[in-house]
Amino acid sequence: MSLAPSLASSRAPRAAELAGFADVGDYVALLKPRVMSLVVFTALVGLARAPGDLHPVLAFTALLCIAVGAGAAGCLNMWWDADIDARMTRTMGRPIPAGRVQPGEALAFGLVLAVASVVMLGLTVSLLAAALLAFTIFFYAVIYTMWLKRRTPQNIVIGGAAGALPPVIAWAAATGSIGVESLVLFLIVFFWTPPHFWALALLRKDEYARAGVPMLPVVAGDDATRTQILIYSLILAPLGTAPALLGFAGLAYGIAAGALGLVFLALALAVWRRRGAAADTACRRLFAFSILYLFLLFAALLVERLVA
Amino acid sequence: MAKKRDGIVLTEEQRRRRRNRSIALAFVLAALALLFYVVTIVKLGSQVMNRPI
Numbered sequence: 001m002s003l004a005p006s007l008a009s010s011r012a013p014r015a016a017e018l019a020g021f022a023d024v025g026d027y028v029a030l031l032k033p034r035v036m037s038l039v040v041f042t043a044l045v046g047l048a049r050a051p052g053d054l055h056p057v058l059a060f061t062a063l064l065c066i067a068v069g070a071g072a073a074g075c076l077n078m079w080w081d082a083d084i085d086a087r088m089t090r091t092m093g094r095p096i097p098a099g100r101v102q103p104g105e106a107l108a109f110g111l112v113l114a115v116a117s118v119v120m121l122g123l124t125v126s127l128l129a130a131a132l133l134a135f136t137i138f139f140y141a142v143i144y145t146m147w148l149k150r151r152t153p154q155n156i157v158i159g160g161a162a163g164a165l166p167p168v169i170a171w172a173a174a175t176g177s178i179g180v181e182s183l184v185l186f187l188i189v190f191f192w193t194p195p196h197f198w199a200l201a202l203l204r205k206d207e208y209a210r211a212g213v214p215m216l217p218v219v220a221g222d223d224a225t226r227t228q229i230l231i232y233s234l235i236l237a238p239l240g241t242a243p244a245l246l247g248f249a250g251l252a253y254g255i256a257a258g259a260l261g262l263v264f265l266a267l268a269l270a271v272w273r274r275r276g277a278a279a280d281t282a283c284r285r286l287f288a289f290s291i292l293y294l295f296l297l298f299a300a301l302l303v304e305r306l307v308a
Numbered sequence: 309m310a311k312k313r314d315g316i317v318l319t320e321e322q323r324r325r326r327r328n329r330s331i332a333l334a335f336v337l338a339a340l341a342l343l344f345y346v347v348t349i350v351k352l353g354s355q356v357m358n359r360p361i
Contacts, residue, residue: 023325024332057350061343124347 026095031071039070046167050174062173065121075110076141129173160193199287233268237261
């Protein structure tokens with residue numbers, strides 16, 4: 001809703017005069033709450049699986065800082081990508097392209113939250129975790145958003161590292177080190193990211209092309225993307241069982257991860273084989289299941305820990 | 309006699325949004341103050357009272 005006509009000023013309102021009239025929900029939207037929820041969940045599992053006995057208050061503080069840091073990275077991403085967001089139907093309603101938040105306000109909001117989350121994590125929990133959080137924010141906001149996203153179809157592959165780091169940060173917060181276990185969790189999220197995003201990109205290819213974002217289907221075509229999805233799924237399915245094979249998760253997790261991996265692989269195979277309208281359905285199914293896959297995999301790790 | 313106000317006069321909707329933002333900010337600041345207090349107690353424990361006067 002435009003606020004311009006409702007200004008009871010005799011002068012014509014300038015854009016700057018309209019700044020700062022966003023609702024609380026607009027600032028929450030800048031933090032990408034859906035992405036943040038996944039970050040918090042994977043970080044929670046990293047905390048829960050880590051050895052040691054971090055005080056619950058400090059564990060909560062670590063999770064809060066990781067969540068706010070992820071939100072800050074998302075906010076900086078929205079600030080930089082406002083021009084792209086305005087050209088895509090999926091994102092044109094976001095606070096900046098919709099005009100409810102001024103770009104400068106979003107930049108200040110993102111920077112303040114980024115610095116605050118890193119400083120607070122460093123002062124209260126762990127310097128290593130704080131350094132990793134700072135690196136994650138930098139990687140997502142600068143390396144992925146400002147550098148890779150508009151330059152290479154491998155953008156989400158490399159950028160996926162930022163989304164995969166929260167369990168490692170959480171592990172570092174609990175132990176003060178980076179364990180092999182946390183690196184396995186990192187690799188699972190890292191190899192999960194390409195098939196997840198490319199399934200969506202196949203459906204939104206025209207929008208990405210219009211916005212000038214070189215996603216893989218835009219640059220290399222649908223068939224090459226389907227093959228890449230299958231290759232990453234072939235890596236992901238066995239990788240998902242690695243925590244059990246390496247001995248830091250139990251048999252129940254191993255069976256669940258194996259079964260979920262087979263379903264993931266079957267859906268990726270359907271994306272690879274089908275064409276036309278059936279291919280779109282296969283992409284939608286893979287995209288929806290990929291979210292469930294990661295949630296269930298990490299939930300299994302969490303439940304196993306709670307039961308133990 | 310009431311003095312005429314210059315500049316922008318906010319609508320009810322804009323006032324409501326500003327008030328909501330202010331309330332949200334107040335909650336965040338209060339929660340942060342509480343968190344810093346609790347974290348200090350957790351990290352220092354009984355040592356929190358051990359300081360030279």
